[in-house]
Amino acid sequence: MSERPLPEGPAGPVVIVGFVGLTLEAIGAFQPADSVIYVEEPDVAAKRQLDQKMADLSFARALIEWEYHLPGTADEFHQAYPDLAPSAIVPAIEYAVPFAARLAERYGLPGASLGAAQILRDKALLRRVTAAAGIANPASVRVDSPADVLAFLRERSGPIVLKPANRQASVGVQVVRDPGEVETAWQHCLVQDEGIFVPDRPIEVSMLAEQFVEGAEFSVEMLVREGEPLFTNVTGKRLFPGPYPVELAHVVPADTTDDLSRLLGERTARLVAATGFRTGVVHCEWIVSDGVPYLVECAGRMPGDAIPDIIEMAYPIELFRSYYAVMRGEEPPAPLPARAARAAAVRFVAPQQTGTVEAVHGLEDAARSEGVVHVDMGGAPVGRRFTGLRNSWDRAGIVMTLADGPALALRQGEAAAALIRVDLAPDPRPPAGE
Structure with missing residues (x-):
């Protein structure tokens, strides 16, 4: 691919992969004018009219439309913009994690590492790697049909969870309690429509059936530099009632014991080491049953659901500013608190x-x-x-x-x-x- 013209602006732009409207105010608080280049899928950019939204952002320099969901496209991007000289590469959404990790490698910047990003993006692979590291995981198998789901359910003494291995935002996730629900649940879980937030081309359907774990739910948000935790928060989670595990509420800090918070942080640090995650933020979800944290899933990016906002309020901390500093290879702008105020x-x-x-x-x-x-x-x-x-x-x-x-x-x-x-x-x- 031939080299493309560079978007004009100051040297050392931050490249953000994926456009998230809820983060604009936080980023605009510290990024100077014309300092951010967004990368977004062409279909998504058109459906969300991002060219118009970008015009209102003083810190945004340009929008580059790129099919970053696809393998190898980070290397193509680097060949097209070899002289871009970014200061940081930041994944903003789940589907951007591998692309951002590989692009950071190509430009010689801090990042998750492509290997860690690929593990985090595949929930089945993540289970294998973390189980080998001694982290408790629910029983889990890949399934290709309702018959596979039914066989797994009949092997269990309780309900199971049917979920995609490669989606976000609880899309396609359902709790199945009875054999008579399997066929309908399978059809519901195949409806993985995220509308304007994903490209129009199909995304591979990859499904898992997993043991249902009953217990309190938490997430751990951890800022990591070269594999070492710099900041750790534990968030408590509540769900809407019903068969679809959709978040009803989050609270920071979690209303739990110091011992459990430390244990959840230790397990998350173990996951970071097991996957080889280097630099960035991980958002790991856990269910604690009989005192044992079971891994639900883990993302190599900032959490959604306004969790960064309530973290910033509770501690307080400039979480976004600290994250971007670490991704540039710099020190956070202020000491990072150990406890919420x-x-x-x-x-x-x-x-x-x-x-x-x-x-x-x-x-x-x-x-x-x-x-x-x-x-x-x-x-x-x-x-x-x-x-x-x-x-x-x-x-x-x-x-x-x-x-x-x-x-x-x-x-x-x-x-x-x-x-x-x-x-x-x-x-x-x-x-x-x-």
Whole structure:
């Protein structure tokens, strides 16, 4: 591939792979004008009208459209822009992790390493590697048909989880409790539509059946430099009721014991070593059953679901600024705290019925509620049709709270969310006989 013209601007741009709107304010707080180049899939850029969004970002220099989901495209990119001289390569979404890791290698910058990125992106491979390192994992097998799922279920004494090995945002994940549910669950899990957030070309379907582990759920967010943890946080997680394990709320720090927090941090550090992860952020999810942390999955990127925001509020810490400094090979701008000073939570809002949004009420009351620092119902515009809660994209909004303890932060978020009402026009009934 021939070399392409460089986007004009100051030397040493940060290259962010994947466009995440919720991070723009945090990045804009410390990145100077014309200092960021975004890389996004052409289909996604068009569907999300990113050229228009970029025009409003003072820190953004250019958008480069590139099919970064595909193998080998980081090497192609490096050949096309050999003189780009970036200061850092940052993966913003799950699908960007391997591309960003390889691109960092090609430009000689800190990064996860391609080997670690490939392990993290394949949940089945991650299970094999971490199990060999002594990390507890639920029983798990690749499945290619409902018959495979049924066979695995019949080998277990309890429910199982059916999930893709290569997707994000709980897409295609379902708990299966009865053999009679298998066929329907398989069909539901094959519907892995992420709309405007993924390319139009098909993504390989790769499915796992796994043992269901009952217990409290947590995630560990760890900033790592050359394999060594610099900052560790433990987040508590709650789920919406039902067969789809979609996050209802997160709280920082987790409302648990110091001993369990240390154990979760130690297991995450062991995972970092086992995968060969070098530099960046890992976001590892765990279920603790009878005192044993079982690995759910782990991402080699910043978490979503506003977890970085509540981390920054609770400690406090400039997490994004520190992350970007480490990715540039620099020291964080300030000492990194070991303990949170307060507690912060995010509570999600989702309609419990199907239908089309007619109006949203109660936002002002929710915003005035005790402890509330932010309310956003941008996921419920008038005219949006809700068909049920199956993954994170099906949620409608968030409430964020700040309090003196985790339990209080969660209660305040729950109280504020209860004040919000989404009016839905019911779906029309089909004509009689259909």
